[in-house]
Amino acid sequence: MMLPKEILQKYWGHSSFRNLQEEIIKAVISKNDVVALLPTGAGKSLCYQIPALSKEGLCLVVSPLISLMKDQIDQLEKKGIKALTIKSNASVDEIVTLFDNLKFGNYKFLYISPERLNSEFIFNKIKQIPINLIAVDEAHCISEWGHDFRPSYRCIHKIREILPNTNIIALTATATKKVTNDVVENLNLKEVCIFKKSFFRENLAYQVIQNENKIGKLERIFTKNPYPTIIYVGSRKKTEDISNLINSKGYTSTFYHAGMTQDSKSRAFNSWMNEENLIMVATNAFGMGIDKSNVKIVVHLDLPASIENYVQEAGRAGRNGEKSFSVILQNDNDIQSFKKNKLESYPTIKEIKIVHQKLYQYCQIAKGELKKSPLNFNFVKFCETYNFPFKKTSNIFRILANNSIIEISPKYNKKSTIIFKISSKSLAKQQFNSKISKQLIDFIIRGHGGVFHKEVKINEFKIAKSLNTNSLTIKNELNSLDKLNVLEYKEANSNEELTFLIPREDDKTINRISSSIQKFIKQQIQKSEDLIYFIKNNTICRNIQLARYFGEQKGSKCGICDVCISKKKYNSSSLEKDILELISYKEEISQEEIIFTLDSDEKAILIHLRYLLSKDIISLTTTNKYFIS
Ligand code: ADP
Ligand code: MG
Numbered sequence: 001m002m003l004p005k006e007i008l009q010k011y012w013g014h015s016s017f018r019n020l021q022e023e024i025i026k027a028v029i030s031k032n033d034v035v036a037l038l039p040t041g042a043g044k045s046l047c048y049q050i051p052a053l054s055k056e057g058l059c060l061v062v063s064p065l066i067s068l069m070k071d072q073i074d075q076l077e078k079k080g081i082k083a084l085t086i087k088s089n090a091s092v093d094e095i096v097t098l099f100d101n102l103k104f105g106n107y108k109f110l111y112i113s114p115e116r117l118n119s120e121f122i123f124n125k126i127k128q129i130p131i132n133l134i135a136v137d138e139a140h141c142i143s144e145w146g147h148d149f150r151p152s153y154r155c156i157h158k159i160r161e162i163l164p165n166t167n168i169i170a171l172t173a174t175a176t177k178k179v180t181n182d183v184v185e186n187l188n189l190k191e192v193c194i195f196k197k198s199f200f201r202e203n204l205a206y207q208v209i210q211n212e213n214k215i216g217k218l219e220r221i222f223t224k225n226p227y228p229t230i231i232y233v234g235s236r237k238k239t240e241d242i243s244n245l246i247n248s249k250g251y252t253s254t255f256y257h258a259g260m261t262q263d264s265k266s267r268a269f270n271s272w273m274n275e276e277n278l279i280m281v282a283t284n285a286f287g288m289g290i291d292k293s294n295v296k297i298v299v300h301l302d303l304p305a306s307i308e309n310y311v312q313e314a315g316r317a318g319r320n321g322e323k324s325f326s327v328i329l330q331n332d333n334d335i336q337s338f339k340k341n342k343l344e345s346y347p348t349i350k351e352i353k354i355v356h357q358k359l360y361q362y363c364q365i366a367k368g369e370l371k372k373s374p375l376n377f378n379f380v381k382f383c384e385t386y387n388f389p390f391k392k393t394s395n396i397f398r399i400l401a402n403n404s405i406i407e408i409s410p411k412y413n414k415k416s417t418i419i420f421k422i423s424s425k426s427l428a429k430q431q432f433n434s435k436i437s438k439q440l441i442d443f444i445i446r447g448h449g450g451v452f453h454k455e456v457k458i459n460e461f462k463i464a465k466s467l468n469t470n471s472l473t474i475k476n477e478l479n480s481l482d483k484l485n486v487l488e489y490k491e492a493n494s495n496e497e498l499t500f501l502i503p504r505e506d507d508k509t510i511n512r513i514s515s516s517i518q519k520f521i522k523q524q525i526q527k528s529e530d531l532i533y534f535i536k537n538n539t540i541c542r543n544i545q546l547a548r549y550f551g552e553q554k555g556s557k558c559g560i561c562d563v564c565i566s567k568k569k570y571n572s573s574s575l576e577k578d579i580l581e582l583i584s585y586k587e588e589i590s591q592e593e594i595i596f597t598l599d600s601d602e603k604a605i606l607i608h609l610r611y612l613l614s615k616d617i618i619s620l621t622t623t624n625k626y627f628i629s
Contacts, residue, residue, distance in 0.1 A: 001054050001055065003054070004017075004051075004054060011079045012079070018042065018043050020042075020195050020197050024169075025046075027195070029054060032192070033169070034168075034195065035192055035194045036170070037172060037195065038196075038197045039197060039199055039315055040173045041287075041312075041315075042173075044173075045072065048137075048169050049076070052108055052133050052135075055132045057130035058107055058130060058132060059109050059110070059132060061111045061112070062114055062134070062136045062137065062153075063113065063138065064137070066113070066409040068137070070409070073111060076108075076109060082106055082108055083110070084102065084109070084111070085110070085111040085112065086122075088113060089373055089374060099129065102129050103128065103129055110129075114152040114155065114156055117156060123162045127163075131166050135171065136153075136170040136171065139183045139187075140172040140179050140183070142156070142187070143178065143179045143182035144182075144516075144519060145178040147308055147523075149519075151402075151403060151513070152404045156187065157187050160187070160188050168187055168189060175199070176549075200543060200552070200555075201318065202558065204318050204324055204325070204326060205561055206546070207328070208535055208538070208542070208562055209327060211329050214329045214331075218246070218299065218329075221297060221327065225297055228272070228275060228278055228292060228295045229279045230286070230295060230297075230299070230313075231281045231282070231298075231299045232283070232298070232300050233281060233301045233302050234283070234301075234302035234341075236257040238302075239256065239281045239282055239283060240255050242255075242281045242301065243279075246281070251279060253277055253280065253281055254272055255281045256268045256280060257283040258285035262492070268280070287313065290316060291319075292316075294319075294320050295317045295318065296317060296318070296324050296325065297317060297325045297327060298314050298317045298325070298326045298327070299326075300327070300329065300330075301329055302334065303330060303335070306530070306531055307527070307534055307546070310328075311546060323560075328535065335536075338531075344391070344392065345392050345395055346521050346524060347521075349510065349518070352396050352510055353506075355386075355393055355397075356509065358388075359382070359406070360506075362386075363375055363498070363500070365500065366504065367506065368504060368505070369503055374407075374498060375498045376496075377408070377495065378495050378496070379397070399520065406499065406501060409496060409497050416457070416489070416490060417455040418444065418455070418478065418489050418490070419452075419454060419455045420486065421488055424445075434477075436467070437481065439467055440467065441481075441486075443467060460478070478491075530549065537581075538563055538566070539577055539578060540581060541558055542561035542563055543555060543556070543557065548585075575598075579598065579609065579612070580617070580618075580628070583618060587627060588626070590624060591609065609626065
């Protein structure tokens with residue numbers, strides 16, 4: 001069998017491992033149970049893929065989202081490695097065939113959803129194939145403390161009983177202690193090796209800057225640092241608006257969000273990668289798999305969604321080890337609107353029930369019925385039909401998916417299509433009030449044969465050019481013709497595939513999971529509060545604050561964040577403030593811990609502690625820990 005390095009070279013073409021990958025791979029190959037806690041983009045997939053390739057047999061990968069599975073399988077197949085997944089709607093016959101293929105077809109990976117992994121039938125099938133490793137991807141889904149709890153993840157451990165001699169690797173980017181403990185406990189991991197990459201990056205300066213004139217500040221940043229930059233904003237529309245604004249001031253930028261077609265996404269991505277445009281303005285959809293090493297600055301023009309998101313997004317700067325910056329530009333308004341937006345986007349149980357019921361109705365599913373095959377689904381149209389707000393409804397969909405009620409995955413239509421829904425005769429009789437409608441219909445009929453009886457591909461951009469207008473107008477026009485039932489218009493990349501996993505039971509379904517939903521929402525609110533606390537806390541080093549949040553033992557002052565810089569002229573009154581802040585944060589804390597955390601002159605700290613004790617501002621517990629009196 002090949003060595004890990006040889007596999008890396010042969011299939012991935014990379015010459016060296018990144019931080020911790022090699023150690024993790026070694027531990028997995030030696031049949032240890034392993035937990036790998038590495039930030040997003042650090043290269044976790046290799047940590048199970050390479051061990052699996054170095055042995056006989058197959059690796060079973062549990063993954064929460066079909067879109068993630070599809071993505072991984074595509075990537076593997078491009079390298080000539082065979083991988084499969086079991087579709088959620090696969091019939092018994094299909095599953096039998098699939099396992100036959102697995103047995104005889106030289107496959108190396110079987111990707112499976114946790115829901116699928118929860119049946120005797122599948123367990124029996126799995127017993128018959130030589131599984132060499134179990135990988136649990138996005139393992140934080142096991143924990144209610146993780147940001148994406150999925151009850152079905154808590155049944156994965158059953159596979160342990162089926163395959164007692166196969167080791168498990170659990171992978172996640174969420175690294176709080178509570179989550180890690182939950183993962184170890186729930187998967188029943190034995191003598192587990194835990195690998196954790198500290199999120200601390202000594203070359204990255206975290207800066208939270210209060211500023212009323214954000215664009216002015218941006219200009220100063222760009223002028224001083226003409227290097228690759230990412231600007232994160234809170235909405236799709238804003239990506240384009242801010243990008244235009246920046247360009248009008250003479251800088252080069254482009255924009256990216258999840259609602260764009262695959263084509264425009266690649267175009268934007270490439271123009272930023274090859275530095276034709278130095279600045280990328282994006283929503284947090286821009287992230288996965290970005291591997292540009294010389295990003296100098298990541299700016300958050302709107303507050304990130306959570307501390308987890310922040311650290312991931314900020315971490316895209318300075319991968320080459322050079323000094324780089326993560327800047328949050330904020331003002332009091334931001335915090336107010338962040339709170340308002342967040343609160344408005346969390347649904348009540350009643351709202352979840354309504355959307356859930358309408359969803360079944362919209363897809364024409366009767367009570368008690370289970371629709372087996374995936375449906376073509378357009379989220380935007382669904383929301384518009386019932387006047388549901390996008391953000392909240394999308395959160396509801398996430399809750400339904402996390403609780404194994406539905407499964408939803410993007411379905412990429414590379415090209416838009418249309419088909420007429422009325423005959424050419426009735427079309428000729430139809431009255432249209434706008435000139436452009438007539439021109440558009442004429443153009444379509446002339447240029448696209450067969451459009452009355454089959455779907456034909458169209459290119460809005462080209463049509464717009466021929467008709468001397470822009471593609472947005474064409475899209476709007478086609479959408480209104482669609483509404484009039486003249487034609488059916490499927491816009492590129494606007495559709496998703498929706499699968500129902502359980503029969504329609506209306507409120508009963510939601511009642512069953514309402515307590516877990518409530519917990520989830522409470523947790524999301526807590527996360528928003530943690531973020532606001534971080535933004536507002538300008539007395540403790542940003543790095544130390546983040547270290548505490550992620551439960552890292554060592555957190556030393558970075559010396560380069562906004563807090564550290566403003567304290568460069570350290571004076572003793574601020575030291576006192578820091579001590580008090582720390583004690584009240586920890587509730588109880590020993591002298592050693594205070595000295596260790598504050599990383600300041602030890603003598604000075606002791607003098608302050610003595611003074612605060614004598615004034616009764618702080619007191620000591622019987623175990624010699626300080627607390628606020
Ligand atoms: P994660 O699951 O940790 O978010 P992925 O496994 O998706 O990250 O990997 C992110 C990217 O990093 C992929 O494009 C992958 O090919 C690349 N990558 C992983 N390991 C290495 C390496 N040793 N050298 C160079 N690129 C790597
Ligand atoms: Mg991953």
